[in-house]
Amino acid sequence: MAIRVNPGYIEVLDKFGAEDVQMCYQCGDCSTVCAHADDIFKFPRKSMRQLQMGLEEKLETSLEPWLCYYCGQCSEQCPREADPGETMMSLRRWLISRYDITGIANQFFNSRTREILTVLLIAVLTGIYLTFYGISGGSIHVYDGEGAFLPSSFIHTFDLTVGGIMFLFLWLGALRMWYFSMVKGMSIPVPWWLYFKKLYEIPFQFITQKRYAECENNGNSKLYMPWLVHFGLASGYSIMIILIMVFVEPLQAGPEIVWPLHIFGYLATIGLLIGCIYFVRQRIVKTKHVQYKKTHSTDWMFVILLIIITVSGIVQHILHRTGYLEAANITYVIHLMAVVPWLLRMPFSKWSHLIYRPMAMYFAEIQREAVVRQQKLVDPLSITIK
Amino acid sequence: MRTGVFFCQVDEQWNIDIDAIAKYTLNLPEVESVQNLGINPDIDLDKLSDSIKSRNLERIVVAGDLPGYFKPVFTKAMAKSGGNTKEVRLASFQEHGAKNGHTLDRAKAIVACATMGVPFSLAAVPGGNPVNHATLVIGAGIAGIQASLEIANAGKQVYLVEQSGTIGGHMAMFDKTFPTLDCAACILTPKMVDVGQHEMINLMTLSKVVSVSGKPGAYRVKIKKRARRVDEEACVACDECVSVCPIKVESEFDAGISFRRAIYIPFPQAVPNAYLIDEENCRYVTSEGEKCGNCVKKCPKDCINLDEEDQTIDLEVGNIILATGYELLDISHIDQYGYGRYPNVLTSLEFERLTNASGSTGGRIVTKTKKVNRKTKEESWIFSPEGIPPRSVAIIHCVGSRNKKYNSYCSRVCCMYSLKFAHLIKEKIPNVEVYEFYIDMRAFGKGYEEFADRIKSEGTFVIRGHSADVSMRDDQMFVRGEDILNDRLLEFEVDMVVLAVGLIPSPGTEALGRMLGINSDSDGWLSELDYNGNPTDTDKGGIYVAGMCQAPKDIPDTVAQASAVAAGVLGSLTSEKGIGNMSSLSLSEIEEKAKSVHTL
Numbered sequence: 002m003a004i005r006v007n008p009g010y011i012e013v014l015d016k017f018g019a020e021d022v023q024m025c026y027q028c029g030d031c032s033t034v035c036a037h038a039d040d041i042f043k044f045p046r047k048s049m050r051q052l053q054m055g056l057e058e059k060l061e062t063s064l065e066p067w068l069c070y071y072c073g074q075c076s077e078q079c080p081r082e083a084d085p086g087e088t089m090m091s092l093r094r095w096l097i098s099r100y101d102i103t104g105i106a107n108q109f110f111n112s113r114t115r116e117i118l119t120v121l122l123i124a125v126l127t128g129i130y131l132t133f134y135g136i137s138g139g140s141i142h143v144y145d146g147e148g149a150f151l152p153s154s155f156i157h158t159f160d161l162t163v164g165g166i167m168f169l170f171l172w173l174g175a176l177r178m179w180y181f182s183m184v185k186g187m188s189i190p191v192p193w194w195l196y197f198k199k200l201y202e203i204p205f206q207f208i209t210q211k212r213y214a215e216c217e218n219n220g221n222s223k224l225y226m227p228w229l230v231h232f233g234l235a236s237g238y239s240i241m242i243i244l245i246m247v248f249v250e251p252l253q254a255g256p257e258i259v260w261p262l263h264i265f266g267y268l269a270t271i272g273l274l275i276g277c278i279y280f281v282r283q284r285i286v287k288t289k290h291v292q293y294k295k296t297h298s299t300d301w302m303f304v305i306l307l308i309i310i311t312v313s314g315i316v317q318h319i320l321h322r323t324g325y326l327e328a329a330n331i332t333y334v335i336h337l338m339a340v341v342p343w344l345l346r347m348p349f350s351k352w353s354h355l356i357y358r359p360m361a362m363y364f365a366e367i368q369r370e371a372v373v374r375q376q377k378l379v380d381p382l383s384i385t386i387k
Numbered sequence: 388m389r390t391g392v393f394f395c396q397v398d399e400q401w402n403i404d405i406d407a408i409a410k411y412t413l414n415l416p417e418v419e420s421v422q423n424l425g426i427n428p429d430i431d432l433d434k435l436s437d438s439i440k441s442r443n444l445e446r447i448v449v450a451g452d453l454p455g456y457f458k459p460v461f462t463k464a465m466a467k468s469g470g471n472t473k474e475v476r477l478a479s480f481q482e483h484g485a486k487n488g489h490t491l492d493r494a495k496a497i498v499a500c501a502t503m504g505v506p507f508s509l510a511a512v513p514g515g516n517p518v519n520h521a522t523l524v525i526g527a528g529i530a531g532i533q534a535s536l537e538i539a540n541a542g543k544q545v546y547l548v549e550q551s552g553t554i555g556g557h558m559a560m561f562d563k564t565f566p567t568l569d570c571a572a573c574i575l576t577p578k579m580v581d582v583g584q585h586e587m588i589n590l591m592t593l594s595k596v597v598s599v600s601g602k603p604g605a606y607r608v609k610i611k612k613r614a615r616r617v618d619e620e621a622c623v624a625c626d627e628c629v630s631v632c633p634i635k636v637e638s639e640f641d642a643g644i645s646f647r648r649a650i651y652i653p654f655p656q657a658v659p660n661a662y663l664i665d666e667e668n669c670r671y672v673t674s675e676g677e678k679c680g681n682c683v684k685k686c687p688k689d690c691i692n693l694d695e696e697d698q699t700i701d702l703e704v705g706n707i708i709l710a711t712g713y714e715l716l717d718i719s720h721i722d723q724y725g726y727g728r729y730p731n732v733l734t735s736l737e738f739e740r741l742t743n744a745s746g747s748t749g750g751r752i753v754t755k756t757k758k759v760n761r762k763t764k765e766e767s768w769i770f771s772p773e774g775i776p777p778r779s780v781a782i783i784h785c786v787g788s789r790n791k792k793y794n795s796y797c798s799r800v801c802c803m804y805s806l807k808f809a810h811l812i813k814e815k816i817p818n819v820e821v822y823e824f825y826i827d828m829r830a831f832g833k834g835y836e837e838f839a840d841r842i843k844s845e846g847t848f849v850i851r852g853h854s855a856d857v858s859m860r861d862d863q864m865f866v867r868g869e870d871i872l873n874d875r876l877l878e879f880e881v882d883m884v885v886l887a888v889g890l891i892p893s894p895g896t897e898a899l900g901r902m903l904g905i906n907s908d909s910d911g912w913l914s915e916l917d918y919n920g921n922p923t924d925t926d927k928g929g930i931y932v933a934g935m936c937q938a939p940k941d942i943p944d945t946v947a948q949a950s951a952v953a954a955g956v957l958g959s960l961t962s963e964k965g966i967g968n969m970s971s972l973s974l975s976e977i978e979e980k981a982k983s984v985h986t987l
């Protein structure tokens with residue numbers, strides 16, 4: 002089938018943040034400095050080209066954007082200041098909106114006001130619902146157990162419902178990613194057992210985000226700061242989710258502190274807190290790492306919500322343990338008012354990459370092996386490939 | 388003719404008072420309407436053609452810094468409204484030099500000429516001053532040599548000023564020239580000898596212009612001539628002195644890949660063919676006569692005078708030709724290619740000297756050999772004739788050129804000389820692999836595309852795709868590159884990397900221009916009067932540009948421009964009109980002239 006060229010498509014991507022793509026003159030410098038590009042997944046130059054030509058289908062079925070961690074080497078090197086790193090970031094945003102069948106992600110990425118309004122609406126609805134529930138069945142003076150304002154069993158069900166919705170959308174998205182990349186975009190057969198062979202990639206990539214560390218660090222500092230922050234956030238995040246979804250009932254009991262359980266909560270809080278501070282600082286200073294030079298408006302939303310959640314969580318915890326139960330209950334409602342939109346927003350925002358990225362790497366590894374198996378790479382020049 | 392004038396600008400930085408020009412334009416005869424469309428306007432074709440129609444315009448003048456950008460839409464609109472598309476005229480401020488100081492009046496004059504349909508260059512002809520018949524040429528590369536010879540051969544006096552110890556410029560450093568692969572020396576050396584012997588050429592090496600005053604046709608020039616400290620006439624270039632000189636420094640002529648003494652001759656065919664003392668390094672000079680002086684005792688001709696003093700020379704000339712050439716961009720801070728870190732990463736000029744039969748390896752292309760200083764145990768890498776030839780060489784184009792961080796422009800000659808390098812390597816080393824990494828192949832001249840094809844057919848891997856990564860692992864260099872046409876990412880083992888480094892104007896070009904009242908463009912190249920119509924004259928009457936100093940160009944173009952400049956100079960000497968400054972032409976003078984041309 003002939004490929005349809007659509008030079009106008011770039012306008013669409015412009016809204017996702019890829020502003021300088023037309024500057025690119027296809028030199029390939031970016032691909033040569035990228036620590037993640039290799040002979041099978043060649044980017045960012047190729048993605049730049051596909052964008053310039055508006056090859057929507059090629060882009061939709063590509064996994065390359067997920068292999069990029071935005072270390073910014075390419076943008077630093079680019080002789081045309083075409084900002085390939087930012088383009089890859091924009092492609093991720095765009096892909097998220099593509100994976101999402103509801104169209105919500107697209108709305109969010111393209112209109113900040115709509116996103117803010119939606120988040121506010123959900124927050125208010127949550128607040129009203131929880132307050133009514135609390136008043137109707139319990140007392141503001143009781144935090145846990147009999148007659149509690151927000152009984153832990155109720156919260157457990159509530160959390161599971163909200164979390165369930167979130168996961169449903171995320172996995173629907175992941176399914177679409179699978180369909181695009183492994184079915185629609187694959188021209189060669191993929192043996193079914195490869196899916197099992199490479200299964201370990203998912204948890205492995207999710208927890209370590211190992212490839213992030215492979216990004217070269219521009220020399221100066223030995224600490225892979227962005228990676229550390231990423232790691233802190235990702236693990237804080239996962240631990241919190243597990244705690245909330247499974248252990249919320251013993252957690253909410255008190256006022257004694259159940260150390261074997263709470264210690265995890267504290268650690269996760271620290272991880273999230275450090276993440277918050279670092280993100281805010283980087284977004285204000287904006288110079289050190291290229292990836293923070295341009296902040297798409299949707300990123301702020303994430304940070305603000307995360308800060309509210311973390312701070313209100315800590316405050317509520319302290320209030321509860323020190324016996325200010327009324328205040329604790331009110332803070333709890335505020336906390337949940339942030340948690341719910343934040344969780345529900347996940348599948349439609351940049352942060353769905355926490356799931357999409359490991360999935361994409363999993364698929365990419367399968368693709369790689371499938372391609373190698375097909376012996377597609379006959380190498381007449383006998384050259385060493387990275 | 389009912390004329391409509393539209394102002395549209397491209398460059399926001401361009402500091403020009405459009406409103407004032409527009410006001411002036413409104414009062415011009417035949418002008419019906421004037422519109423200022425602003426910076427980078429989005430012009431609606433339909434609206435435009437409607438407005439042309441409703442105003443019944445017969446001629447349109449598009450005025451601005453680069454009005455050519457907008458010409459297509461105006462032409463379309465004119466056609467749509469049924470007008471004559473030939474009557475879409477451009478009034479280009481950039482092209483006709485409406486900048487720096489005399490911006491406003493010049494811009495007005497440019498617009499006025501366009502509304503009358505008179506080419507600006509026909510209306511703006513400065514003149515009036517009688518012309519002194521002597522000519523000063525600054526810079527003795529191929530451009531300066533060519534211009535000097537043309538003028539001198541016509542029987543006119545030339546003063547040729549060259550800052551280094553020999554004439555010849557960069558071309559003297561080359562082995563072969565593209566695309567013919569002629570021997571550079573065979574073309575250049577006879578011309579150099581000619582210059583040295585010509586009775587109408589007064590050659591001053593080691594000299595610089597320090598001040599210029601006067602007016603077109605009669606410039607007073609002060610030249611500082613550094614002491615050579617060796618008698619040009621008496622020195623027989625026997626090379627005796629060199630053996631006793633204790634000083635060793637990198638040779639400029641060899642692009643730093645070999646060493647010379649403090650008393651030296653740049654290369655054996657240098658003109659003047661005499662040795663000279665490098666006063667910055669000579670032990671006698673730096674110790675103010677306390678130490679050394681070995682060479683004086685050794686010289687059989689007694690021609691070394693270490694105490695010779697600098698001279699200043701005053702000249703009166705009618706015309707001045709600038710031919711100061713170029714130099715390579717300093718790439719020490721472009722670190723992705725490992726230049727300065729890995730011994731076998733070379734700049735293009737270094738490679739030119741390596742492959743030149745008169746170079747330190749006798750023209751053998753070899754990798755550097757490690758040398759350990761016996762006393763200090765310091766390691767250094769040098770080229771020696773016994774070196775090992777590389778098994779594979781990568782040539783990387785566009786290093787610092789077409790790059791927004793360094794030179795945004797194309798240096799024009801690098802693609803071609805890189806291909807030339809590939810040929811020379813293939814010719815000299817059997818079974819060598821040569822990889823050319825290019826972004827776009829600029830084979831722009833007669834026979835150049837064919838040359839490129841020939842190089843490809845010789846087995847060089849010409850790879851569409853740049854490289855920004857040269858690394859070293861276990862004493863082996865690697866180049867990573869993207870082969871875009873074959874859709875693969877590659878990593879090659881290479882023994883040598885040659886960087887096609889971008890070109891910039893010679894140091895001091897801008898200062899020299901300022902001294903003479905000539906502008907430089909944003910990249911530092913000297914500004915010509917009119918890029919299309921008059922690429923040899925400048926804003927100042929009697930001052931011309933030739934060769935690289937005006938813009939990157941290859942030898943054929945340099946020679947052609949130099950000859951054109953000579954024609955201009957000779958023309959000014961024979962015409963009765965005399966010469967004058969473009970910038971001193973007043974608005975009313977240009978208007979008058981345009982009117983008289985217009986009514987013809």
Ligand SMILES: Cc1cc2nc3c(=O)[nH]c(=O)nc-3n(C[C@H](O)[C@H](O)[C@H](O)COP(=O)(O)OP(=O)(O)OC[C@H]3O[C@@H](n4cnc5c(N)ncnc54)[C@H](O)[C@@H]3O)c2cc1C
Nearest residue numbers: 526528529530550556557564565711712713934935941942
């Ligand atoms: C690596 C390389 C390979 C090339 N190979 C080819 C080729 O094969 N074929 C080809 O056509 N072109 C080639 N070129 C281009 C070629 O070098 C130029 O076109 C040509 O040399 C320009 O000559 P020029 O006289 O303008 O400048 P130059 O050769 O630079 O001469 C300028 C002269 O002016 C002197 N000077 C500078 N400033 C002053 C001052 N203030 N006062 C007095 N004197 C001054 C300098 O010392 C120098 O002698 C090559 C260029 C490079 C970099």
Ligand code: SF4
Nearest residue numbers: 025026028029031079
């Ligand atoms: S994005 Fe920049 S570095 Fe990458 S191919 Fe385009 S111009 Fe070259």
Ligand code: SF4
Nearest residue numbers: 632669670679680682
């Ligand atoms: S006097 Fe100067 S040039 Fe002569 S030998 Fe000594 S250092 Fe060398």
